[in-house]
Amino acid sequence: MDIVEEIRSRQSDIDEMILGFLPGDEKLTATLTQAMRYSVTAGGKRIRPMLMQEVSGLFGEPCKALPYFMAAIEFIHTYSLVHDDLPAMDDDDYRRGKETTHKVYGEAMGVLCGDALLNYAFEVAATSVESETAESVAATNDGTENASNARIEALRAVKALGILAGKAGGRGMIGGQVIDIETEGKAIDMETVNAIHSMKTCALIEAAMMIGAVLGGADDAAVKLCEKAGYELGMAFQIRDDILDVEGDSEVMGKPVGSDEKNDKTTFVTLVGIESANRAVKEHSESAITIIRSLGGEGTFLERLMEYMIYRNK
Amino acid sequence: MDIVEEIRSRQSDIDEMILGFLPGDEKLTATLTQAMRYSVTAGGKRIRPMLMQEVSGLFGEPCKALPYFMAAIEFIHTYSLVHDDLPAMDDDDYRRGKETTHKVYGEAMGVLCGDALLNYAFEVAATSVESETAESVAATNDGTENASNARIEALRAVKALGILAGKAGGRGMIGGQVIDIETEGKAIDMETVNAIHSMKTCALIEAAMMIGAVLGGADDAAVKLCEKAGYELGMAFQIRDDILDVEGDSEVMGKPVGSDEKNDKTTFVTLVGIESANRAVKEHSESAITIIRSLGGEGTFLERLMEYMIYRNK
Numbered sequence: 001m002d003i004v005e006e007i008r009s010r011q012s013d014i015d016e017m018i019l020g021f022l023p024g025d026e027k028l029t030a031t032l033t034q035a036m037r038y039s040v041t042a043g044g045k046r047i048r049p050m051l052m053q054e055v056s057g058l059f060g061e062p063c064k065a066l067p068y069f070m071a072a073i074e075f076i077h078t079y080s081l082v083h084d085d086l087p088a089m090d091d092d093d094y095r096r097g098k099e100t101t102h103k104v105y106g107e108a109m110g111v112l113c114g115d116a117l118l119n120y121a122f123e124v125a126a127t128s129v130e131s132e133t134a135e136s137v138a139a140t141n142d143g144t145e146n147a148s149n150a151r152i153e154a155l156r157a158v159k160a161l162g163i164l165a166g167k168a169g170g171r172g173m174i175g176g177q178v179i180d181i182e183t184e185g186k187a188i189d190m191e192t193v194n195a196i197h198s199m200k201t202c203a204l205i206e207a208a209m210m211i212g213a214v215l216g217g218a219d220d221a222a223v224k225l226c227e228k229a230g231y232e233l234g235m236a237f238q239i240r241d242d243i244l245d246v247e248g249d250s251e252v253m254g255k256p257v258g259s260d261e262k263n264d265k266t267t268f269v270t271l272v273g274i275e276s277a278n279r280a281v282k283e284h285s286e287s288a289i290t291i292i293r294s295l296g297g298e299g300t301f302l303e304r305l306m307e308y309m310i311y312r313n314k
Numbered sequence: 315m316d317i318v319e320e321i322r323s324r325q326s327d328i329d330e331m332i333l334g335f336l337p338g339d340e341k342l343t344a345t346l347t348q349a350m351r352y353s354v355t356a357g358g359k360r361i362r363p364m365l366m367q368e369v370s371g372l373f374g375e376p377c378k379a380l381p382y383f384m385a386a387i388e389f390i391h392t393y394s395l396v397h398d399d400l401p402a403m404d405d406d407d408y409r410r411g412k413e414t415t416h417k418v419y420g421e422a423m424g425v426l427c428g429d430a431l432l433n434y435a436f437e438v439a440a441t442s443v444e445s446e447t448a449e450s451v452a453a454t455n456d457g458t459e460n461a462s463n464a465r466i467e468a469l470r471a472v473k474a475l476g477i478l479a480g481k482a483g484g485r486g487m488i489g490g491q492v493i494d495i496e497t498e499g500k501a502i503d504m505e506t507v508n509a510i511h512s513m514k515t516c517a518l519i520e521a522a523m524m525i526g527a528v529l530g531g532a533d534d535a536a537v538k539l540c541e542k543a544g545y546e547l548g549m550a551f552q553i554r555d556d557i558l559d560v561e562g563d564s565e566v567m568g569k570p571v572g573s574d575e576k577n578d579k580t581t582f583v584t585l586v587g588i589e590s591a592n593r594a595v596k597e598h599s600e601s602a603i604t605i606i607r608s609l610g611g612e613g614t615f616l617e618r619l620m621e622y623m624i625y626r627n628k
Contacts, residue, residue: 028509029489031496036484083429088402088421107402108495111425115397116484118429122436123479126472158440158472165437170350170430175343181422182345195342 003304007050010301014046014053014070021071021124035105035113036120039082040075043096047309048073048204051233052212054302055226058295059216065157066215068128069164072121073208076168079117080204084177086110118168125161160211167207176200188266194235197268202234209233225291232288236281236310242267243277285310317618321364324615328360328367328384335385335438349419349427350434353396354389357410361623362387362518365547366526368616369540372609373530379471380529382442383478386435387522390482393431394518398491400424432482439475474525481521490514502580508549511582516548523547539605546602550595550624556581557591599624 001009022040025033049070056066085092085100086107093103102110166172176199183192209230213223246269269277289306297303315323336354339347363384370380399406399414400421407417416424480486490513497506523544527537560583583591603620611617 023484026485026489028493028506029484032484032489032492079429083425086402086425088400088425109492111397111400111402112488112492112495114429115393115432116488118432119479119483119488123476123483126476126479161475162437162440165433165440169433169437170337170343170346171340174426174430174433175340175346178346178423178426179342181426192342 003308006301007045007305007308010050010053011046014049014074015041017067018046018049018071018074021068023120031105031109032112032116035101035109036117038104039101039113039117040078042078042098042101044074044078046074048077048208050305051205051230051302052208052215054300054305055209055212056216057212058292058297058300058302059213059218059222063156063215063217065128065160066212068124069157069160069211069215072125072164073204073211075117075121075124076164076173077204079114079121080168080173080177082110082114082117086114089177089181121168122161122165125157125164128157156214156217160214163207163210163214167203167210172199172203172207176203183266185264186266190268190271193266193268193271197235197238198231201238202231205234205237206230222295225295229288229291232284232291233306233309236284236288239268239277239281239284240310240312242269243274243281245269246274281310317622320615321359321619321622324364325360328363328388329355331381332360332363332385332388335382337434345419345423346427346430349415349423350431352418353415353427353431354392356392356412356415358388358392360388362391362522364619365519365544365616366522366529368614368619369523369526370530371526372606372611372614372616373527373532373536377470377529377531379442379474380526382438383471383474383525383529386439386478387518387525389431389435389438390478390487391518393428393435394482394487394491396424396428396431400428403491403495436475436479439471439478442471470528470531474528477524477528478521481517481524486513486517486521490517497580499578500580504582504585507580507582507585511549511552512545515552516545519548519551520544536609539609543602543605546598546605547620547623550598550602553582553591553595553598554624554626556583557588557595559583560588595624 018040019037022037023033052070052073053066056063081095082101084090085095086102092100094100100110101113105113168174170178176196179192179196180200183196206227207230209226210223213226218226245267268280272280285306289303292298292300292303292306332354333351336351337347366384366387367380370377395409396415398404399409400416406414408414414424415427419427482488484492490510493506493510494514497510520541521544523540524537527540532540559581582594586594599620603617606612606614606617606620
């Protein structure tokens with residue numbers, strides 16, 4: 001199977017799994033659950049849950065909490081897009097060729113649907129912890145090897161919850177969006193461009209890889225390496241995105257080529273030029289892949305996925 | 315000390331504690347942390363953390379996770395007000411006599427500040443769990459009585475996290491706001507009025523009392539009773555609010571008297587009249603207080619606080 005087919009096949013498995021977590025419609029709040037479903041199924045690539053799953057696989061057996069966290073991180077990614085598209089923010093009517101959530105369901109529901117997805121991410125993650133923990137209580141009372149396994153799984157899930165909240169918040173993804181909004185239309189320096197990329201793009205990719213590692217049973221040193229790999233991968237991915245905005249084919253990209261330039265947006269590319277940007281992509285991606293190889297990822301689907309993310313043409 | 319003074323004194327302790335949890339300013343995202351601080355310090359009564367603390371006190375010794383969850387529930391309450399005030403929602407320029415967050419910091423920052431507070435609530439709550447749990451791991455290895463205490467505290471905190479997320483979400487507070495927005499300007503029946511009250515107002519009060527119980531070491535039956543007490547208290551509180559809107563003194567209320575009627579808003583009072591509404595307040599409040607007494611709360615500050623919440627004149 002070539003990489004594109006393999007990614008599609010895994011995407012479709014993840015899609016099915018994530019949809020299973022979404023709440024059903026209730027009489028008086030059906031619009032909300034419909035808007036949540038619309039937003040989550042609007043064509044995301046499921047990169048973050050996929051990375052989480054693959055990193056987890058480097059370390060051990062599948063953990064029971066893993067699907068909960070795969071769904072949770074995708075709900076957080078989705079809410080951030082729903083809120084970014086709001087009229088008060090980037091004011092976008094279309095995303096991936098589909099009308100944005102607030103265009104279909106109205107602006108108030110755009111706000112509430114985003115809130116509900118963010119909140120639900122933590123609900124789903126907390127449920128995984130709670131059921132694991134309940135089991136662990138029962139299990140620890142029987143004094144078997146299963147007992148300590150169950151307790152270890154509960155502790156991992158709790159740690160993962162802290163990472164998810166930290167990376168998604170004001171010192172992570174939301175902070176990046178704050179800087180992006182506040183510097184709109186202004187000339188910014190490389191430090192600020194890097195801060196935006198690092199918080200807005202990298203933070204959630206770092207979370208995906210770190211949580212995968214934690215749930216897979218990695219020790220603290222390996223989790224730290226996964227954070228670094230997530231950062232390097234995120235930077236390479238984002239700088240590549242800036243390059244594609246200048247070079248890309250608008251049909252392939254799904255958004256008008258040169259839209260950053262037209263919007264007077266300072267990017268890595270406008271600051272240092274295409275050549276240096278390409279060099280930076282190469283350096284960041286090599287660094288990310290070197291780390292993953294050091295963790296036993298050589299020749300895995302994960303390695304090929306990371307390469308595809310960086311050297312894609314859209 | 316009379317009840318008003320006693321509440322003020324506790325509010326001021328809680329204020330100080332909550333402010334200690336707020337993140338400090340960082341160079342590029344200082345506007346966000348300032349907006350968070352502005353929103354949290356805009357004069358809330360801290361009813362939810364106060365209820366949580368007092369209910370917890372009915373059951374046992376103060377739990378180390380309690381302040382984390384008191385801060386978390388107040389951050390969630392605050393974010394819900396920040397988002398409710400947005401132009402796309404209720405479009406309010408003032409709350410408690412102060413300009414609303416989006417009026418001071420702009421609409422984009424209103425969205426992001428709310429997002430950050432919601433996210434941060436779970437971060438703070440998860441941190442409590444994580445540190446408790448880390449202790450519990452160390453402790454369980456020494457086989458002492460402390461070991462099992464630490465583990466029990468960790469399990470309680472995890473359970474509390476699930477309750478918080480559930481009650482704040484689409485089947486709780488956010489769901490209530492969805493119904494409220496969707497039925498705006500429409501004639502609605504008692505079932506819908508009750509659903510709005512139950513989800514928008516009661517859910518977070520239920521969460522406060524349930525989490526207090528869980529962290530205090532209550533068993534499942536007592537937690538269930540606290541949920542019911544929170545529901546009854548929330549209903550009494552909300553119907554009383556609808557009555558005050560009709561009867562109150564606009565200076566005392568801080569909002570124009572009769573604003574519900576002017577906005578053509580269907581409330582408990584417009585549906586059944588003042589007399590039945592007063593009877594309902596009495597029934598709900600007696601039910602709430604009976605439960606709290608059955609849990610040992612007779613003559614406590616908690617009992618007087620609940621009475622004050624219901625029979626306040628603003």
